[in-house]
Ligand SMILES: Nc1ncnc2[nH]cnc12
């Protein structure tokens with residue numbers, strides 16, 4: 001392991017942008033397909049990996065939703081999340097906020113309870129086995145209707161005290177945040193925190209909508225905000241956290257090359273940027289891989305890497321006293 005690797009892994013960090021369905025490794029996909037008797041359109045693990053060449057977000061989403069079909073039972077969701085936590089622990093993650101897409105499963109006839117109970121049991125194990133705290137972000141699929149999002153929020157009510165936030169993901173272009181203004185207002189009234197993917201492929205106008213119409217606490221991605229100076233200034237002034245995902249940006253062609261990734265420009269502009277893995281099984285790396293790839297491509301300093309880790313706690317949905325405790329431990333190491 002290089003010095004850089006050791007430094008990155010030793011940095012206590014929070015992961016704020018992780019789709020648990022996007023942590024489904026091809027090996028587990030095959031094992032679950034066999035366990036559940038589900039046919040998958042791949043002959044081998046290598047065949048699956050070869051299919052992961054994406055020209056844009058939609059190319060990826062088509063494959064990602066198809067892959068999720070092997071997830072059928074509570075044990076499957078448990079095993080999926082347990083595998084993620086093992087990787088996260090090895091990468092120095094001490095707190096993880098997991099997005100899950102209930103509609104990907106309920107639309108296939110899998111009960112909401114099956115999904116969330118499997119995830120919750122793995123989260124309890126992660127706390128016991130690795131000392132990792134975690135939280136759930138229920139994400140609405142934006143290519144589906146407002147009505148379907150309201151139904152999903154209603155289905156979540158029995159577990160409300162175990163869900164930290166709602167999010168908004170899937171196909172961004174043509175599905176602006178304003179479509180979900182009312183369901184986000186309802187979630188806010190229920191005491192949930194709010195985050196939304198914006199400015200990944202969508203224009204700066206979608207970031208404005210996420211701020212003004214959804215009143216989000218965080219922006220997932222936010223890359224295209226950099227096209228609008230006034231928006232950048234506002235995001236910086238408001239201390240808005242951006243959950244940036246370098247390897248995802250590369251795989252989905254949001255950046256042409258990591259050497260052109262804007263992560264350090266974001267920090268230089270005063271943005272509260274963080275580094276995360278998004279869909280690690282599909283994009284070639286977990287959180288430490290993302291830190292390393294960005295550090296090498298952009299020549300990030302240890303101070304910048306420390307700042308990114310700091311931002312991950314400041315931008316988390318943890319209570320203020322827990323954030324303060326994490327920052328104290330991190331500062332003692334820097
Ligand atoms: N990067 C991403 N953008 C939008 N929706 C997603 N769902 C999973 N990963 C996503």
Ligand SMILES: [Zn+2]
Pocket residue numbers: 017019169197220278
């Ligand atoms: Zn995402």
